[in-house]
Amino acid sequence: MSHFHTLKVKDIRKETSQAVSIAFELPADLKNTFVFESGQYVTIKRIVNGEDIRRSYSICSTPFEEEIRIGVKKIDNGKMSGFLNNELKVGDTLEVMPPAGNFVAKNHTANIVGVAAGSGITPVFSLLKSVIKAGGKFTLFYGNVNEENTIFKQELEKLTTNHPANFKVHFTYDEGAAKQLDPIQCGRIDEQKMNDFIKLNLEILKADGFYICGPEAMINTVNETFKKMGVADEKIHFELFTTPVKKADSLEQTAPDSSYEGTSHVTVIMDGEEFEFDLNSKGATILDTAIEQGADAPFSCKGAVCCTCKAQIIEGKATMEMNYALSDEEVAEGFILTCQAHPASDKLVIDYDVI
Numbered sequence: 621m622s623h624f625h626t627l628k629v630k631d632i633r634k635e636t637s638q639a640v641s642i643a644f645e646l647p648a649d650l651k652n653t654f655v656f657e658s659g660q661y662v663t664i665k666r667i668v669n670g671e672d673i674r675r676s677y678s679i680c681s682t683p684f685e686e687e688i689r690i691g692v693k694k695i696d697n698g699k700m701s702g703f704l705n706n707e708l709k710v711g712d713t714l715e716v717m718p719p720a721g722n723f724v725a726k727n728h729t730a731n732i733v734g735v736a737a738g739s740g741i742t743p744v745f746s747l748l749k750s751v752i753k754a755g756g757k758f759t760l761f762y763g764n765v766n767e768e769n770t771i772f773k774q775e776l777e778k779l780t781t782n783h784p785a786n787f788k789v790h791f792t793y794d795e796g797a798a799k800q801l802d803p804i805q806c807g808r809i810d811e812q813k814m815n816d817f818i819k820l821n822l823e824i825l826k827a828d829g830f831y832i833c834g835p836e837a838m839i840n841t842v843n844e845t846f847k848k849m850g851v852a853d854e855k856i857h858f859e860l861f862t863t864p865v866k867k868a869d870s871l872e873q874t875a876p877d878s879s880y881e882g883t884s885h886v887t888v889i890m891d892g893e894e895f896e897f898d899l900n901s902k903g904a905t906i907l908d909t910a911i912e913q914g915a916d917a918p919f920s921c922k923g924a925v926c927c928t929c930k931a932q933i934i935e936g937k938a939t940m941e942m943n944y945a946l947s948d949e950e951v952a953e954g955f956i957l958t959c960q961a962h963p964a965s966d967k968l969v970i971d972y973d974v975i
């Protein structure tokens with residue numbers, strides 16, 4: 621099972637007035653533990669006023685840069701993002717969980733389209749650098765409020781200059797019209813905007829993979845737009861940055877046998893220890909109950925988004941309220957998000973140690 625490790629902050633870079641990137645020092649004995657793929661994230665833990673706060677942040681560096689660096693945009697009233705932006709100093713330590721996440725590309729020599737809004741650029745920035753480095757093609761559509769708040773803007777422009785055959789970026793700005801920019805650069809990334817871009821270059825639709833990252837509404841809109849244009853479902857990948865406000869039918873998955881009603885005997889295996897308890901199918905989640913029973917079960921978003929609470933069913937069945945993080949293959953292999961899971965058989969055994 622993944623545990624938190626204490627890492628020292630090596631560097632903090634101000635990316636915009638509202639965002640920093642933070643690089644960690646990796647001791648030799650943790651190098652293998654923190655091996656990552658472009659598109660993954662880490663979860664950070666901090667106790668604030670006695671409250672256990674956990675947040676997941678995408679890695680913006682790439683494996684070939686030999687650095688693990690995350691991007692953090694300051695959120696209004698965000699306890700963790702406010703601390704990381706305003707108070708954290710080089711030399712401080714943070715509790716960090718090893719990289720995780722499925723927002724990765726199997727083939728970096730492919731032709732990829734990325735769509736990002738705001739800090740949704742963070743994992744996409746890592747992905748596109750890996751694709752360019754491997755000789756693939758990357759076309760990015762990137763929406764922001766204005767140019768000043770566009771994270772990695774200069775680096776992206778430099779990449780287009782240095783790799784014109786491999787990388788193209790199209791910026792859009794909410795405040796574009798006020799600044800009299802070209803109409804295609806004005807406004808949010810929505811269905812109309814994506815249609816406008818596609819009309820200008822139909823080749824976009826022939827990409828091998830589509831990677832969308834940003835707020836839920838933008839992801840749903842862009843996902844639907846690509847699908848309406850004939851892009852196959854399995855080519856579209858997305859990463860939610862916020863806990864969803866509602867269940868999106870297209871994203872929801874429900875495990876089989878959700879009609880089960882009753883009390884199940886649950887065994888949770890963690891760190892080689894077993895925690896046993898009875899849990900009703902309509903009761904609390906497996907994660908919350910396991911923690912109540914003394915298990916140091918991992919979690920971050922508790923919103924079906926981050927995947928930190930993943931475990932595997934060894935015996936029995938479970939249902940999930942929502943799933944925005946596990947792939948179909950993982951669900952088929954018996955993986956569950958324990959923050960969303962309820963028992964669906966008289967006996968259930970789940971294992972956190974297999975992760």
Ligand code: FES
Nearest residue numbers: 920922927929959
């Ligand atoms: S804690 Fe994030 S998906 Fe369960």
